[in-house]
Amino acid sequence: MLLRLDMASRTPIYMQIRNQVMLGIASGELAAGERLPAIRALAEQCGVNMMTVSKAYGLLREEGYITADRRGGTVVAGSPGAGALSEKYAAALRIIAAEARLAGMDEEEFAALCREAYKGGA
Amino acid sequence: MLLRLDMASRTPIYMQIRNQVMLGIASGELAAGERLPAIRALAEQCGVNMMTVSKAYGLLREEGYITADRRGGTVVAGSPGAGALSEKYAAALRIIAAEARLAGMDEEEFAALCREAYKGGA
Amino acid sequence: MLLRLDMASRTPIYMQIRNQVMLGIASGELAAGERLPAIRALAEQCGVNMMTVSKAYGLLREEGYITADRRGGTVVAGSPGAGALSEKYAAALRIIAAEARLAGMDEEEFAALCREAYKGGA
Amino acid sequence: MLLRLDMASRTPIYMQIRNQVMLGIASGELAAGERLPAIRALAEQCGVNMMTVSKAYGLLREEGYITADRRGGTVVAGSPGAGALSEKYAAALRIIAAEARLAGMDEEEFAALCREAYKGGA
DNA sequence: GTGGTCTAGACCACA
DNA sequence: GTGGTCTAGACCACG
Numbered sequence: 001m002l003l004r005l006d007m008a009s010r011t012p013i014y015m016q017i018r019n020q021v022m023l024g025i026a027s028g029e030l031a032a033g034e035r036l037p038a039i040r041a042l043a044e045q046c047g048v049n050m051m052t053v054s055k056a057y058g059l060l061r062e063e064g065y066i067t068a069d070r071r072g073g074t075v076v077a078g079s080p081g082a083g084a085l086s087e088k089y090a091a092a093l094r095i096i097a098a099e100a101r102l103a104g105m106d107e108e109e110f111a112a113l114c115r116e117a118y119k120g121g122a
Numbered sequence: 123m124l125l126r127l128d129m130a131s132r133t134p135i136y137m138q139i140r141n142q143v144m145l146g147i148a149s150g151e152l153a154a155g156e157r158l159p160a161i162r163a164l165a166e167q168c169g170v171n172m173m174t175v176s177k178a179y180g181l182l183r184e185e186g187y188i189t190a191d192r193r194g195g196t197v198v199a200g201s202p203g204a205g206a207l208s209e210k211y212a213a214a215l216r217i218i219a220a221e222a223r224l225a226g227m228d229e230e231e232f233a234a235l236c237r238e239a240y241k242g243g244a
Numbered sequence: 245m246l247l248r249l250d251m252a253s254r255t256p257i258y259m260q261i262r263n264q265v266m267l268g269i270a271s272g273e274l275a276a277g278e279r280l281p282a283i284r285a286l287a288e289q290c291g292v293n294m295m296t297v298s299k300a301y302g303l304l305r306e307e308g309y310i311t312a313d314r315r316g317g318t319v320v321a322g323s324p325g326a327g328a329l330s331e332k333y334a335a336a337l338r339i340i341a342a343e344a345r346l347a348g349m350d351e352e353e354f355a356a357l358c359r360e361a362y363k364g365g366a
Numbered sequence: 367m368l369l370r371l372d373m374a375s376r377t378p379i380y381m382q383i384r385n386q387v388m389l390g391i392a393s394g395e396l397a398a399g400e401r402l403p404a405i406r407a408l409a410e411q412c413g414v415n416m417m418t419v420s421k422a423y424g425l426l427r428e429e430g431y432i433t434a435d436r437r438g439g440t441v442v443a444g445s446p447g448a449g450a451l452s453e454k455y456a457a458a459l460r461i462i463a464a465e466a467r468l469a470g471m472d473e474e475e476f477a478a479l480c481r482e483a484y485k486g487g488a
Numbered sequence: 489g490t491g492g493t494c495t496a497g498a499c500c501a502c503a
Numbered sequence: 504g505t506g507g508t509c510t511a512g513a514c515c516a517c518g
Contacts, residue, residue, distance in 0.1 A: 007435050007436050007437060008433040008434065008435060008436070009436070012436065012516075012517060012518090013436055013517080013518075014517080014518085019217055022217070022220055022221070022224070023216070023217065023220050025220075025224065026219075026220035026221075026223045026224050027220070048437075048518080049517095049518050051517095051518065052517085052518060055517090055518090065224070079224050079225075079226065081224070081225055081226025082225045082226065083225060083226050083227070084225060084227070085218070085221060085222050085225055085227070085235065086221075086225075089218050089221050089222075090235075090239070092214060092218060093215075093218055093235070093236065093239045094145070094239045094242060095141055095144070095145065096207070096211050096214060096215050096218070096239075097148075097236065097239035097240040097242070098144055098145050098148035098149070099144070099148075099207060099208075099211050100207050100211075100240065101148045101240065102144070102147065102148050102187065102201050102203070103203055103204045103205060103206060103207055103208075104201070104203025104204065104205050105205070105206070105207070107237055107240050107241065110236060110237075110240050111233050111236055111237050111240070113207065113212075113215070114215065114219065114232060114233055114236035115229055115232075115233050117212070117215045117216045117218075117219035118219040118222065118223065118229050118232050118233070119229065120216060120219070132516095134492080134493060134494090135493080135494075136493080136494090160504085160505065160506085161505085161506065162505085162506090170494090170495090171494060171495050171496070171497095172495095172496090172497095173493095173494075173495080173496095174493085174494065174495085176506075176507080177493090177494095179506090184428075189252040190252065190505090190506070191251050191252060191505095192251050192252070192253070192256065192257055192502070192503070192505090192506090193251060193257075193292075193502090193503060193505085194502085194503065194504060194505045194506085195504095195505065195506090196505090196506085256501080256502060256503090257502080257503075258502080258503090263461055266461070266464060266465070266468070267460070267461065267464050269464075269468060270463075270464035270465075270467045270468050271464070292503080293502095293503050295502095295503070296502085296503060299502090299503095309468070323468050323469075323470065325468070325469055325470025326469045326470065327469060327470050327471070328469060328471070329462070329465060329466050329469055329471070329479065330465075330469075333462050333465050333466075334479075334483070336458060336462060337459075337462055337479070337480065337483045338389070338483045338486060339385055339388070339389065340451070340455050340458060340459055340462070340483075341392075341480065341483035341484040341486070342388060342389050342392035342393070343388070343392075343451060343452075343455050344451050344455075344484065345392045345484065346388070346391065346392050346431070346445050346447070347447055347448045347449060347450060347451055347452075348445070348447025348448065348449050349449070349450070349451070351481055351484050351485065354480060354481075354484050355477050355480055355481050355484070357451065357456075357459070358459065358463065358476060358477055358480035359473055359476075359477050361456070361459045361460045361462075361463035362463040362466065362467065362473050362476050362477070363473065364460060364463070376501090378507080378508060378509090379508080379509080380508080380509090404489085404490065404491085405490085405491065406490085406491090414509090414510090415509060415510050415511070415512095416510095416511090416512095417508095417509075417510080417511095418508085418509065418510085420491075420492080420493095421508090421509095423491085434490090434491070435490095436490090436491090436517070436518075437490085437517090437518060438489060438490045438491085438517085438518070439489090439490065439491090440490090440491080489517105489518090490516100490517080490518085491515105491516090491517085492514105492515080492516080492517100493513100493514085493515080493516100494512105494513080494514080494515100495511105495512085495513080495514105496510105496511100496512095497509105497510085497511095498508100498509080498510080499507105499508085499509080499510105500506105500507080500508080500509100501505100501506090501507080501508100502504100502505080502506085502507100503504085503505080
């Protein structure tokens with residue numbers, strides 16, 4: 001699990017870390033029960049502040065994607081699976097769909113693109 | 123065209139305005155050539171500062187969704203249509219797809235949701 | 245002499261008119277002594293306000309490119325030829341040269357581009 | 367890096383700042399990777415509002431001349447170099463060339479002036 | 489510390 | 504009338 005952080009991006013670093021860990025879990029690269037690197041280790045490896053990594057882990061914990069294990073480490077949680085997308089992501093999807101429509105894509109092209117994005121995380 | 127702004131949201135107000143205007147254009151509620159409300163008028167209507175609306179309009183202009191006619195007013199541009207989603211939105215789509223996968227949705231459910239989002243803007 | 249005005253441009257319309265008349269004179273398309281269209285006629289032809297055309301003509305008159313003739317018309321003046329570029333244009337040229345340098349052009353390429361621009365107005 | 371701003375100029379202050387920073391990068395006075403003054407610091411130094419400097423930095427960022435490092439500060443970007451002048455600057459060059467022609471300069475004189483402008487930023 | 493966002497006024501250029 | 508620019512403050516998110 002190697003993180004690629006873009007310091008020039010508008011997306012906050014902690015969010016980039018959170019996103020990439022989440023993507024790693026979704027793709028199966030990070031299996032349920034697998035242990036994540038310690039905060040200090042990951043911070044050093046990425047050249048960022050420990051607080052930044054801590055914030056990302058905290059977010060992932062709140063979302064239920066990871067949990068603290070008994071010995072003080074952090075492990076990937078078994079996915080609970082709410083069965084539906086949260087309203088936050090649904091709203092983002094509507095915006096992306098509108099952008100696609102304005103870019104000239106028809107419904108079939110957009111659906112294919114979405115399937116591709118879904119499979120890409122496999 | 124009525125805008126609904128959430129002052130408590132993490133999304134900046136100017137971006138909320140930009141998104142809703144863009145959604146309005148995509149849905150056809152705002153037709154090409156149609157005139158948008160004047161910056162001051164929209165600012166007053168939304169209870170927001172002029173500069174905030176100005177920033178949203180500036181963004182939309184840069185993106186090519188609207189054009190400022192020098193003879194006064196801002197009008198909806200005819201969409202040229204790049205034909206593809208920008209990498210920025212493609213990356214966001216990958217994240218949403220991963221969230222959907224972790225929420226327990228299978229590919230078919232996700233594709234249906236995406237089609238719904240696309241048609242929703244019709 | 246047909247003017248092509250872009251209402252969506254950031255360049256004011258009166259300046260677009262001024263620039264195109266000046267370019268017409270430089271290229272020889274408008275010869276010294278030739279009569280320019282009346283303000284009202286040009287305004288109607290371009291679909292702009294008379295005041296706008298008047299402002300452009302006023303500018304060109306101040307710069308010495310055109311003069312009022314005895315019968316109330318406007319004619320192209322014989323070029324006086326200061327022999328040097330005004331500081332305003334020299335400054336603009338420095339900025340363009342810097343942009344070219346940052347775009348990766350070397351001195352030869354830039355000089356060739358400048359000669360092309362000079363000859364283009366022939 | 368000292369900026370000289372002309373408050374009486376028709377050129378907006380934010381554009382003057384943008385131009386001078388760009389000229390500084392082109393001349394090598396500001397090297398790639400070098401850190402620019404903080405927005406607030408530059409604003410105070412120039413006796414200008416923060417937002418004005420912010421707008422200039424935003425422009426330079428969009429143009430790819432600088433990048434905002436999330437770990438604090440704004441740095442000069444390594445120039446990618448499109449290899450050609452944008453149409454906007456090419457049009458401005460045509461206008462300047464025409465002005466030079468009307469000022470009585472011949473092609474050689476103009477080319478020499480352009481080389482001078484190019485080398486001036488060295 | 490940094491940049492990002494926002495407010496409530498103001499003046500100006502353009503058409 | 505329109506949009507563009509600017510000021511002098513303020514609060515917030517990020518690292």
